[in-house]
Amino acid sequence: MTAQVVLGPEYYGSTDTLTIAKDLLGKVLRTHIDGQHCSAMITETEAYLAPEDRASHAYQYRRTTRNESMYAIGGTCYMYICYGIHQMFNIATGPVEHPHAILIRAVEPISGIDTMLRRRSLTSVKKNLTAGPGLLCQAMGLDKSFDGHDLTKGKLVWIERRETIRSAEIVQTTRIGIDSCGEAVQYPYRFYIKDNPWVSKK
DNA sequence: CCAGGGATGGACT
């Protein structure tokens, strides 16, 4: 009997979202979409801690049909579109009505690389295959249709345990692309694996 | 109905 590999409700159910965001580094994101299997190691994450966090779509419990998944139970996928073209993959954490979420910003390809290259219209493996929140969604086949998807079932899209990255190998710093969000700009809610090339920006 | 925002990406130097 092996330990449960797919991260389940107990994992995402914690309200300590910063700890989850940090712990997700080194985990494996898997997608089985359109008959294609892809996997990649998570290398970069950001936490969004509403209601207090001005950078979050759920700041002060702002609630719309778009961000409804942020209020869903931990382990629910929150997808939205940025700049009209880029898909963003987030994971809700904590109990229902607790609008915390984690944005997956970059991954390192492991398997299904031919499929990723085709989806990205690339011919060789380089950083712009999956090192960026919009890029990894395109490579892994993720789009808005997965908004609300349950990541704890091991179906279509899920995350698996793997190695734990030691704290000494993790960089904690400020988030990207939230310049007009007041003092939230300086909150150290971004995590990435030190010296890993598959990071969106140093 | 439509104005405007948006948690980027890539092209170029």
Next chain:
DNA sequence: GTCCATCCCTGGT
């Protein structure tokens, strides 16, 4: 490193 094209979709009207 800097610059800026992109355009769907939300949400307020």
